[in-house]
Amino acid sequence: xxxxxxxxxxxxxxxxxxxxxKINNLDSRSFETEIQDFLPAIPATSAEVHVSVGSSTPTAGxxxxxxxxxxxxxxxxxxxxxxxxxxxxxxxxxxxATLSRTASETVVTAPxxxxxxxxxxxxxxxxxxxxxxxxxxxxxVSATLQETQDRRSARDYVADKLEGAEAKVRAGAKIxxxxxxxxxxxxxxGASEVHESMKTAWKNNKGKLKTAGKIALGVAVxxxxxxxxxxxxxARTGQEASRFTSEQITATRISFRKRGLEAAQRKxxxxxxxxxxxxxxxxxxxxxxxxxxxxxxxxxxAKQARKAPSGRRAIITAAKQEAKINLMQAEHALELDDFxxxxxxxxxPHYARANHIATKNARRQSNLTAxxxxxxxRKAA
Amino acid sequence: MILYxxxxxxxxxxxxxxxxxxxxxxxEETLQERVGTEIFEALDDDxxxxxxxxxxxxxxxxxxxxxxxxxxxxxxxxxxETDILLGELADDADALAA
Numbered sequence: 082x083x084x085x086x087x088x089x090x091x092x093x094x095x096x097x098x099x100x101x102x103k104i105n106n107l108d109s110r111s112f113e114t115e116i117q118d119f120l121p122a123i124p125a126t127s128a129e130v131h132v133s134v135g136s137s138t139p140t141a142g143x144x145x146x147x148x149x150x151x152x153x154x155x156x157x158x159x160x161x162x163x164x165x166x167x168x169x170x171x172x173x174x175x176x177x178a179t180l181s182r183t184a185s186e187t188v189v190t191a192p193x194x195x196x197x198x199x200x201x202x203x204x205x206x207x208x209x210x211x212x213x214x215x216x217x218x219x220x221x222v223s224a225t226l227q228e229t230q231d232r233r234s235a236r237d238y239v240a241d242k243l244e245g246a247e248a249k250v251r252a253g254a255k256i257x258x259x260x261x262x263x264x265x266x267x268x269x270x271g272a273s274e275v276h277e278s279m280k281t282a283w284k285n286n287k288g289k290l291k292t293a294g295k296i297a298l299g300v301a302v303x304x305x306x307x308x309x310x311x312x313x314x315x316a317r318t319g320q321e322a323s324r325f326t327s328e329q330i331t332a333t334r335i336s337f338r339k340r341g342l343e344a345a346q347r348k349x350x351x352x353x354x355x356x357x358x359x360x361x362x363x364x365x366x367x368x369x370x371x372x373x374x375x376x377x378x379x380x381x382x383a384k385q386a387r388k389a390p391s392g393r394r395a396i397i398t399a400a401k402q403e404a405k406i407n408l409m410q411a412e413h414a415l416e417l418d419d420f421x422x423x424x425x426x427x428x429x430p431h432y433a434r435a436n437h438i439a440t441k442n443a444r445r446q447s448n449l450t451a452x453x454x455x456x457x458x459r460k461a462a
Numbered sequence: 463m464i465l466y467x468x469x470x471x472x473x474x475x476x477x478x479x480x481x482x483x484x485x486x487x488x489x490e491e492t493l494q495e496r497v498g499t500e501i502f503e504a505l506d507d508d509x510x511x512x513x514x515x516x517x518x519x520x521x522x523x524x525x526x527x528x529x530x531x532x533x534x535x536x537x538x539x540x541x542x543e544t545d546i547l548l549g550e551l552a553d554d555a556d557a558l559a560a
Contacts, residue, residue, distance in 0.1 A: 296497055351504075
Protein backbone atom coordinates (compact mmCIF):
# COMPACT_ATOMS: atom_id res chain seq x y z
CA UNK A 82 0.00 0.00 0.00
CA UNK A 83 1.34 3.36 -0.83
CA UNK A 84 0.30 6.87 -0.05
CA UNK A 85 0.94 10.13 -1.77
CA UNK A 86 2.74 13.02 -0.29
CA UNK A 87 0.57 16.08 -0.17
CA UNK A 88 0.15 17.64 -3.55
CA UNK A 89 2.77 15.58 -5.35
CA UNK A 90 1.00 13.85 -8.21
CA UNK A 91 2.05 10.29 -8.98
CA UNK A 92 4.40 9.84 -11.91
CA UNK A 93 2.92 8.11 -14.91
CA UNK A 94 3.45 4.35 -15.16
CA UNK A 95 5.57 4.86 -18.26
CA UNK A 96 7.84 7.34 -16.52
CA UNK A 97 8.31 5.06 -13.57
CA UNK A 98 8.89 2.05 -15.76
CA UNK A 99 11.49 3.96 -17.73
CA UNK A 100 13.19 4.99 -14.52
CA UNK A 101 13.13 1.45 -13.23
CA UNK A 102 14.77 0.30 -16.41
CA LYS A 103 17.40 2.95 -15.98
CA ILE A 104 18.10 1.71 -12.48
CA ASN A 105 18.65 -1.76 -13.84
CA ASN A 106 21.31 -0.41 -16.14
CA LEU A 107 22.98 2.06 -13.84
CA ASP A 108 26.69 2.05 -13.38
CA SER A 109 29.01 4.24 -11.39
CA ARG A 110 29.64 6.71 -14.18
CA SER A 111 26.08 7.28 -15.22
CA PHE A 112 24.52 7.27 -11.78
CA GLU A 113 24.70 10.97 -11.13
CA THR A 114 23.55 11.74 -14.66
CA GLU A 115 20.54 9.51 -14.25
CA ILE A 116 19.68 11.06 -10.93
CA GLN A 117 20.02 14.51 -12.39
CA ASP A 118 17.67 13.44 -15.16
CA PHE A 119 15.24 12.03 -12.65
CA LEU A 120 15.15 14.92 -10.24
CA PRO A 121 13.49 17.43 -12.56
CA ALA A 122 10.71 14.90 -13.05
CA ILE A 123 9.70 15.46 -9.44
CA PRO A 124 7.21 18.29 -9.66
CA ALA A 125 8.00 21.35 -7.65
CA THR A 126 5.47 22.25 -5.01
CA SER A 127 3.93 25.65 -4.75
CA ALA A 128 6.82 26.57 -2.48
CA GLU A 129 9.25 25.84 -5.31
CA VAL A 130 11.32 23.14 -3.75
CA HIS A 131 14.90 23.39 -4.83
CA VAL A 132 17.09 20.30 -4.73
CA SER A 133 20.70 20.43 -5.78
CA VAL A 134 23.13 17.54 -6.00
CA GLY A 135 26.81 18.23 -5.60
CA SER A 136 29.78 16.41 -7.07
CA SER A 137 30.23 12.83 -6.01
CA THR A 138 33.14 11.86 -8.18
CA PRO A 139 35.22 9.49 -6.09
CA THR A 140 38.91 10.01 -5.72
CA ALA A 141 40.99 7.27 -7.33
CA GLY A 142 42.94 5.35 -4.80
CA UNK A 143 40.86 6.42 -1.88
CA UNK A 144 40.23 3.95 0.87
CA UNK A 145 36.49 3.91 0.72
CA UNK A 146 36.02 6.42 3.48
CA UNK A 147 35.48 9.28 1.09
CA UNK A 148 31.88 10.35 1.34
CA UNK A 149 30.83 12.93 -1.21
CA UNK A 150 28.62 15.58 0.25
CA UNK A 151 25.30 16.33 -1.34
CA UNK A 152 23.50 19.55 -0.61
CA UNK A 153 19.75 19.85 -0.58
CA UNK A 154 18.26 23.30 -0.45
CA UNK A 155 14.96 24.08 1.17
CA UNK A 156 13.02 27.27 0.72
CA UNK A 157 12.98 29.24 3.88
CA UNK A 158 9.86 30.08 5.80
CA UNK A 159 10.01 33.78 6.52
CA UNK A 160 7.68 33.73 9.49
CA UNK A 161 9.73 31.28 11.51
CA UNK A 162 13.29 31.67 10.31
CA UNK A 163 15.71 34.26 11.56
CA UNK A 164 17.13 36.43 8.83
CA UNK A 165 20.68 36.10 10.09
CA UNK A 166 22.85 33.40 8.54
CA UNK A 167 23.74 30.52 10.83
CA UNK A 168 25.36 27.12 10.68
CA UNK A 169 24.60 24.12 12.83
CA UNK A 170 26.47 20.87 12.98
CA UNK A 171 24.71 17.63 13.80
CA UNK A 172 25.17 13.90 13.44
CA UNK A 173 23.35 12.10 10.69
CA UNK A 174 23.77 8.33 10.68
CA UNK A 175 26.82 8.84 12.86
CA UNK A 176 28.42 11.16 10.33
CA UNK A 177 28.82 14.90 10.61
CA ALA A 178 26.28 16.96 8.73
CA THR A 179 25.67 20.67 8.50
CA LEU A 180 22.56 22.77 8.44
CA SER A 181 23.21 26.23 7.03
CA ARG A 182 20.61 28.92 7.18
CA THR A 183 20.69 32.10 5.19
CA ALA A 184 18.09 34.75 4.63
CA SER A 185 16.89 32.99 1.51
CA GLU A 186 17.32 29.28 2.07
CA THR A 187 18.25 26.40 4.30
CA VAL A 188 20.83 23.92 3.08
CA VAL A 189 21.34 20.52 4.63
CA THR A 190 24.73 19.09 3.75
CA ALA A 191 25.14 15.45 4.65
CA PRO A 192 27.46 12.65 3.59
CA UNK A 193 26.42 9.75 1.42
CA UNK A 194 27.45 6.25 2.43
CA UNK A 195 31.10 5.50 1.73
CA UNK A 196 31.86 3.75 -1.54
CA UNK A 197 34.24 0.88 -1.88
CA UNK A 198 37.38 1.15 -3.92
CA UNK A 199 39.72 -1.55 -4.94
CA UNK A 200 43.22 -1.53 -6.32
CA UNK A 201 43.15 2.19 -6.90
CA UNK A 202 40.13 1.87 -9.17
CA UNK A 203 36.63 2.82 -8.40
CA UNK A 204 34.56 -0.30 -8.13
CA UNK A 205 31.28 0.04 -9.94
CA UNK A 206 28.52 -0.02 -7.35
CA UNK A 207 26.63 -3.22 -7.04
CA UNK A 208 22.95 -3.14 -7.68
CA UNK A 209 22.32 -3.14 -3.98
CA UNK A 210 24.61 -0.17 -3.64
CA UNK A 211 22.80 1.62 -6.42
CA UNK A 212 19.48 0.97 -4.75
CA UNK A 213 20.82 2.14 -1.45
CA UNK A 214 22.06 5.34 -3.00
CA UNK A 215 18.79 5.91 -4.81
CA UNK A 216 16.93 5.19 -1.63
CA UNK A 217 19.17 7.56 0.22
CA UNK A 218 18.73 10.31 -2.32
CA UNK A 219 15.03 9.63 -2.71
CA UNK A 220 14.54 9.86 1.02
CA UNK A 221 16.27 13.21 1.07
CA VAL A 222 14.12 14.48 -1.76
CA SER A 223 11.09 13.13 0.02
CA ALA A 224 12.22 14.75 3.22
CA THR A 225 12.71 18.01 1.42
CA LEU A 226 9.24 17.96 -0.06
CA GLN A 227 7.64 16.80 3.14
CA GLU A 228 9.48 19.42 5.09
CA THR A 229 8.22 22.13 2.81
CA GLN A 230 4.67 21.00 3.21
CA ASP A 231 4.80 20.49 6.93
CA ARG A 232 6.55 23.80 7.54
CA ARG A 233 8.77 22.20 10.09
CA SER A 234 12.45 22.78 10.39
CA ALA A 235 14.76 20.79 8.15
CA ARG A 236 16.87 20.02 11.17
CA ASP A 237 14.07 18.26 13.02
CA TYR A 238 12.87 16.37 10.00
CA VAL A 239 16.27 15.11 9.01
CA ALA A 240 17.07 14.10 12.54
CA ASP A 241 13.79 12.40 13.35
CA LYS A 242 12.27 11.04 10.18
CA LEU A 243 14.80 10.53 7.47
CA GLU A 244 16.14 7.20 8.53
CA GLY A 245 12.72 5.61 8.38
CA ALA A 246 11.91 7.28 5.09
CA GLU A 247 15.13 6.03 3.58
CA ALA A 248 14.39 2.48 4.61
CA LYS A 249 10.90 2.71 3.15
CA VAL A 250 12.06 4.12 -0.12
CA ARG A 251 14.81 1.57 -0.38
CA ALA A 252 12.47 -1.28 0.36
CA GLY A 253 9.88 0.17 -1.99
CA ALA A 254 12.41 0.31 -4.78
CA LYS A 255 13.39 -3.27 -4.15
CA ILE A 256 9.83 -4.46 -4.15
CA UNK A 257 9.07 -2.49 -7.28
CA UNK A 258 12.05 -3.98 -9.01
CA UNK A 259 11.11 -7.43 -7.91
CA UNK A 260 7.49 -7.31 -8.87
CA UNK A 261 7.68 -5.08 -11.89
CA UNK A 262 5.22 -2.75 -10.27
CA UNK A 263 5.13 0.68 -11.80
CA UNK A 264 4.29 2.34 -8.52
CA UNK A 265 7.94 2.94 -7.92
CA UNK A 266 10.14 5.50 -6.25
CA UNK A 267 7.75 8.44 -6.20
CA UNK A 268 4.78 6.44 -5.06
CA UNK A 269 7.02 4.62 -2.63
CA UNK A 270 7.83 7.78 -0.75
CA GLY A 271 6.05 7.43 2.52
CA ALA A 272 5.00 3.88 1.80
CA SER A 273 3.22 2.61 4.85
CA GLU A 274 3.62 -1.05 4.24
CA VAL A 275 6.90 -2.49 3.04
CA HIS A 276 8.33 -5.91 3.25
CA GLU A 277 11.21 -7.92 1.93
CA SER A 278 10.53 -11.32 0.53
CA MET A 279 12.98 -14.14 0.73
CA LYS A 280 13.78 -13.59 -2.93
CA THR A 281 14.66 -9.96 -2.31
CA ALA A 282 16.78 -10.83 0.67
CA TRP A 283 18.53 -13.45 -1.39
CA LYS A 284 19.22 -10.96 -4.15
CA ASN A 285 21.15 -8.91 -1.64
CA ASN A 286 23.49 -11.80 -0.97
CA LYS A 287 26.37 -11.13 -3.32
CA GLY A 288 27.99 -14.48 -2.73
CA LYS A 289 24.87 -16.39 -3.69
CA LEU A 290 24.30 -14.21 -6.70
CA LYS A 291 27.82 -14.83 -7.85
CA THR A 292 27.35 -18.56 -7.47
CA ALA A 293 24.18 -18.52 -9.53
CA GLY A 294 25.89 -16.30 -12.11
CA LYS A 295 28.96 -18.49 -12.21
CA ILE A 296 26.85 -21.56 -12.83
CA ALA A 297 24.87 -19.76 -15.53
CA LEU A 298 28.10 -18.61 -17.11
CA GLY A 299 29.33 -22.17 -16.98
CA VAL A 300 26.37 -23.56 -18.86
CA ALA A 301 26.04 -20.70 -21.34
CA VAL A 302 27.67 -20.78 -24.75
CA UNK A 303 28.19 -17.02 -24.97
CA UNK A 304 31.28 -16.62 -22.78
CA UNK A 305 32.93 -19.55 -24.48
CA UNK A 306 32.41 -17.81 -27.80
CA UNK A 307 33.83 -14.65 -26.31
CA UNK A 308 36.82 -16.57 -25.07
CA UNK A 309 37.35 -18.01 -28.53
CA UNK A 310 37.10 -14.52 -29.97
CA UNK A 311 39.73 -13.36 -27.52
CA UNK A 312 42.00 -16.20 -28.47
CA UNK A 313 41.40 -15.51 -32.16
CA UNK A 314 42.12 -11.86 -31.58
CA UNK A 315 45.40 -12.69 -29.96
CA ALA A 316 46.33 -15.18 -32.65
CA ARG A 317 45.29 -12.93 -35.49
CA THR A 318 47.19 -9.95 -34.30
CA GLY A 319 50.17 -11.86 -33.00
CA GLN A 320 51.13 -8.62 -31.45
CA GLU A 321 52.58 -7.71 -28.13
CA ALA A 322 50.13 -5.92 -25.92
CA SER A 323 51.80 -2.60 -26.35
CA ARG A 324 51.83 -2.80 -30.11
CA PHE A 325 48.16 -2.21 -30.85
CA THR A 326 47.89 0.94 -32.86
CA SER A 327 45.75 3.77 -31.58
CA GLU A 328 43.43 3.23 -34.55
CA GLN A 329 42.97 -0.43 -33.64
CA ILE A 330 42.36 0.45 -30.01
CA THR A 331 39.82 3.12 -30.94
CA ALA A 332 38.03 0.74 -33.30
CA THR A 333 37.87 -1.96 -30.61
CA ARG A 334 36.55 0.45 -28.01
CA ILE A 335 33.87 1.70 -30.38
CA SER A 336 32.89 -1.86 -31.21
CA PHE A 337 32.66 -2.86 -27.53
CA ARG A 338 30.67 0.24 -26.63
CA LYS A 339 28.25 -0.40 -29.48
CA ARG A 340 27.76 -3.99 -28.41
CA GLY A 341 27.29 -2.84 -24.84
CA LEU A 342 24.60 -0.37 -25.78
CA GLU A 343 22.78 -2.91 -27.91
CA ALA A 344 22.94 -5.43 -25.07
CA ALA A 345 21.61 -2.84 -22.62
CA GLN A 346 18.65 -2.24 -24.92
CA ARG A 347 17.91 -5.95 -25.10
CA LYS A 348 18.16 -6.16 -21.33
CA UNK A 349 15.76 -3.27 -20.97
CA UNK A 350 13.38 -4.96 -23.36
CA UNK A 351 13.50 -8.16 -21.33
CA UNK A 352 12.78 -6.21 -18.15
CA UNK A 353 9.79 -4.56 -19.81
CA UNK A 354 8.50 -7.92 -20.96
CA UNK A 355 8.85 -9.36 -17.49
CA UNK A 356 7.01 -6.42 -15.98
CA UNK A 357 4.25 -6.75 -18.57
CA UNK A 358 3.92 -10.47 -17.89
CA UNK A 359 3.58 -9.82 -14.19
CA UNK A 360 0.96 -7.16 -14.82
CA UNK A 361 -0.96 -9.51 -17.11
CA UNK A 362 -0.76 -12.29 -14.56
CA UNK A 363 -2.01 -10.03 -11.82
CA UNK A 364 -4.84 -8.82 -14.01
CA UNK A 365 -5.80 -12.45 -14.64
CA UNK A 366 -5.68 -13.12 -10.91
CA UNK A 367 -7.93 -10.12 -10.42
CA UNK A 368 -10.34 -11.50 -13.03
CA UNK A 369 -10.32 -14.85 -11.25
CA UNK A 370 -11.11 -13.13 -8.00
CA UNK A 371 -14.00 -11.30 -9.60
CA UNK A 372 -15.30 -14.59 -11.01
CA UNK A 373 -15.17 -16.19 -7.57
CA UNK A 374 -16.95 -13.22 -6.07
CA UNK A 375 -19.62 -13.43 -8.77
CA UNK A 376 -20.10 -17.13 -8.09
CA UNK A 377 -20.41 -16.48 -4.38
CA UNK A 378 -22.98 -13.79 -5.05
CA UNK A 379 -24.99 -16.11 -7.28
CA UNK A 380 -24.88 -18.83 -4.63
CA UNK A 381 -26.12 -16.36 -2.04
CA UNK A 382 -28.94 -15.23 -4.30
CA ALA A 383 -29.92 -18.83 -4.92
CA LYS A 384 -29.98 -19.48 -1.18
CA GLN A 385 -32.17 -16.45 -0.61
CA ALA A 386 -34.46 -17.58 -3.44
CA ARG A 387 -34.91 -20.94 -1.75
CA LYS A 388 -36.03 -19.21 1.42
CA ALA A 389 -38.56 -16.99 -0.41
CA PRO A 390 -42.16 -18.24 -1.04
CA SER A 391 -42.67 -19.65 -4.46
CA GLY A 392 -45.42 -20.91 -6.79
CA ARG A 393 -48.96 -21.08 -5.48
CA ARG A 394 -47.87 -20.02 -2.01
CA ALA A 395 -46.35 -16.84 -3.41
CA ILE A 396 -49.54 -16.09 -5.39
CA ILE A 397 -51.70 -16.56 -2.33
CA THR A 398 -49.41 -14.37 -0.27
CA ALA A 399 -49.47 -11.64 -2.92
CA ALA A 400 -53.28 -11.86 -3.20
CA LYS A 401 -53.61 -11.57 0.58
CA GLN A 402 -51.34 -8.56 0.61
CA GLU A 403 -53.29 -6.94 -2.22
CA ALA A 404 -56.61 -7.58 -0.48
CA LYS A 405 -55.21 -6.15 2.71
CA ILE A 406 -54.04 -3.04 0.91
CA ASN A 407 -57.43 -2.64 -0.81
CA LEU A 408 -59.19 -2.95 2.51
CA MET A 409 -56.95 -0.34 4.07
CA GLN A 410 -57.56 2.01 1.17
CA ALA A 411 -61.34 1.53 1.43
CA GLU A 412 -61.30 2.18 5.17
CA HIS A 413 -59.23 5.24 4.60
CA ALA A 414 -61.67 6.55 1.95
CA LEU A 415 -64.61 6.05 4.32
CA GLU A 416 -62.84 7.79 7.11
CA LEU A 417 -61.99 10.66 4.77
CA ASP A 418 -65.56 10.95 3.57
CA ASP A 419 -66.87 10.94 7.10
CA PHE A 420 -64.36 13.56 8.07
CA UNK A 421 -65.36 15.74 5.13
CA UNK A 422 -69.02 15.41 6.01
CA UNK A 423 -68.50 16.38 9.62
CA UNK A 424 -66.30 19.25 8.57
CA UNK A 425 -68.94 20.65 6.22
CA UNK A 426 -71.54 20.61 9.02
CA UNK A 427 -69.22 22.41 11.35
CA UNK A 428 -68.13 24.99 8.81
CA UNK A 429 -71.55 25.83 7.23
CA PRO A 430 -72.72 28.37 9.88
CA HIS A 431 -69.45 30.16 9.61
CA TYR A 432 -69.80 30.29 5.83
CA ALA A 433 -73.36 31.76 6.12
CA ARG A 434 -72.23 34.42 8.54
CA ALA A 435 -69.24 35.29 6.36
CA ASN A 436 -71.50 35.60 3.34
CA HIS A 437 -73.89 37.83 5.27
CA ILE A 438 -71.06 40.12 6.39
CA ALA A 439 -69.64 40.29 2.87
CA THR A 440 -73.04 41.22 1.41
CA LYS A 441 -73.55 43.88 4.06
CA ASN A 442 -70.10 45.36 3.39
CA ALA A 443 -70.74 45.44 -0.35
CA ARG A 444 -74.03 47.27 0.20
CA ARG A 445 -72.38 49.85 2.44
CA GLN A 446 -69.62 50.37 -0.09
CA SER A 447 -72.20 50.87 -2.86
CA ASN A 448 -74.17 53.43 -0.80
CA LEU A 449 -70.97 55.29 0.04
CA THR A 450 -70.04 55.48 -3.63
CA ALA A 451 -73.51 56.80 -4.55
CA UNK A 452 -73.30 59.53 -1.88
CA UNK A 453 -69.86 60.61 -3.12
CA UNK A 454 -71.14 60.86 -6.73
CA UNK A 455 -74.09 63.04 -5.61
CA UNK A 456 -71.76 65.33 -3.65
CA UNK A 457 -69.51 65.67 -6.66
CA UNK A 458 -72.44 66.65 -8.94
CA ARG A 459 -73.63 69.30 -6.50
CA LYS A 460 -70.19 70.75 -6.23
CA ALA A 461 -69.88 70.88 -10.04
CA ALA A 462 -73.28 72.62 -10.37
CA MET B 463 38.12 -17.38 -18.14
CA ILE B 464 36.12 -14.83 -20.08
CA LEU B 465 38.41 -11.86 -20.24
CA TYR B 466 41.94 -12.16 -21.52
CA UNK B 467 44.94 -9.91 -21.22
CA UNK B 468 44.91 -9.63 -25.01
CA UNK B 469 41.42 -8.21 -24.97
CA UNK B 470 42.53 -5.66 -22.39
CA UNK B 471 45.46 -4.77 -24.60
CA UNK B 472 43.18 -4.40 -27.62
CA UNK B 473 41.30 -1.81 -25.60
CA UNK B 474 44.51 0.00 -24.79
CA UNK B 475 44.62 -1.28 -21.21
CA UNK B 476 48.17 -2.38 -20.70
CA UNK B 477 48.78 -3.55 -17.16
CA UNK B 478 51.37 -5.75 -15.55
CA UNK B 479 50.43 -9.34 -14.82
CA UNK B 480 49.39 -8.73 -11.24
CA UNK B 481 47.15 -5.79 -12.03
CA UNK B 482 45.61 -7.36 -15.10
CA UNK B 483 44.88 -10.52 -13.10
CA UNK B 484 43.16 -8.39 -10.44
CA UNK B 485 41.15 -6.55 -13.06
CA UNK B 486 40.13 -9.77 -14.79
CA UNK B 487 39.06 -11.27 -11.47
CA UNK B 488 37.04 -8.17 -10.65
CA UNK B 489 35.46 -8.27 -14.10
CA GLU B 490 34.45 -11.89 -13.74
CA GLU B 491 33.09 -11.47 -10.22
CA THR B 492 31.07 -8.47 -11.33
CA LEU B 493 29.78 -10.39 -14.32
CA GLN B 494 28.84 -13.37 -12.16
CA GLU B 495 26.93 -11.15 -9.78
CA ARG B 496 25.09 -9.34 -12.54
CA VAL B 497 24.19 -12.56 -14.32
CA GLY B 498 23.06 -14.05 -11.01
CA THR B 499 20.87 -11.02 -10.38
CA GLU B 500 19.30 -11.29 -13.82
CA ILE B 501 18.71 -15.01 -13.35
CA PHE B 502 16.81 -14.30 -10.15
CA GLU B 503 14.93 -11.48 -11.84
CA ALA B 504 13.74 -13.95 -14.46
CA LEU B 505 12.33 -16.36 -11.89
CA ASP B 506 9.09 -16.14 -9.98
CA ASP B 507 9.11 -16.59 -6.20
CA ASP B 508 8.54 -20.33 -6.32
CA UNK B 509 11.28 -20.88 -8.88
CA UNK B 510 13.66 -18.65 -6.97
CA UNK B 511 12.93 -20.62 -3.85
CA UNK B 512 13.77 -23.84 -5.67
CA UNK B 513 17.01 -22.39 -7.01
CA UNK B 514 17.97 -21.29 -3.51
CA UNK B 515 17.37 -24.80 -2.23
CA UNK B 516 19.50 -26.27 -4.99
CA UNK B 517 22.32 -23.82 -4.34
CA UNK B 518 22.22 -24.52 -0.64
CA UNK B 519 22.61 -28.20 -1.46
CA UNK B 520 25.78 -27.44 -3.45
CA UNK B 521 24.48 -29.51 -6.34
CA UNK B 522 26.07 -27.64 -9.21
CA UNK B 523 24.81 -29.99 -11.87
CA UNK B 524 21.21 -29.84 -10.70
CA UNK B 525 21.46 -26.06 -10.35
CA UNK B 526 22.77 -25.71 -13.89
CA UNK B 527 20.03 -27.95 -15.20
CA UNK B 528 17.43 -25.97 -13.29
CA UNK B 529 18.67 -22.71 -14.82
CA UNK B 530 18.55 -24.22 -18.29
CA UNK B 531 15.02 -25.44 -17.75
CA UNK B 532 13.57 -22.39 -16.04
CA UNK B 533 15.42 -19.46 -17.58
CA UNK B 534 14.94 -19.98 -21.28
CA UNK B 535 16.89 -16.86 -22.22
CA UNK B 536 19.79 -17.45 -19.86
CA UNK B 537 22.23 -17.49 -22.78
CA UNK B 538 21.00 -14.09 -23.91
CA UNK B 539 21.31 -12.86 -20.34
CA UNK B 540 24.91 -14.04 -20.12
CA UNK B 541 25.83 -12.61 -23.52
CA UNK B 542 24.17 -9.26 -22.85
CA GLU B 543 25.64 -8.85 -19.39
CA THR B 544 29.06 -9.71 -20.81
CA ASP B 545 28.68 -7.18 -23.61
CA ILE B 546 27.43 -4.52 -21.22
CA LEU B 547 30.39 -5.03 -18.92
CA LEU B 548 32.85 -5.03 -21.83
CA GLY B 549 31.26 -1.79 -23.01
CA GLU B 550 31.82 -0.33 -19.55
CA LEU B 551 35.40 -1.58 -19.70
CA ALA B 552 35.84 0.23 -23.02
CA ASP B 553 34.36 3.35 -21.47
CA ASP B 554 36.75 3.13 -18.52
CA ALA B 555 39.75 2.10 -20.58
CA ASP B 556 41.59 5.40 -20.33
CA ALA B 557 41.18 5.58 -16.57
CA LEU B 558 42.21 1.97 -16.14
CA ALA B 559 45.23 2.31 -18.42
CA ALA B 560 46.51 5.36 -16.60
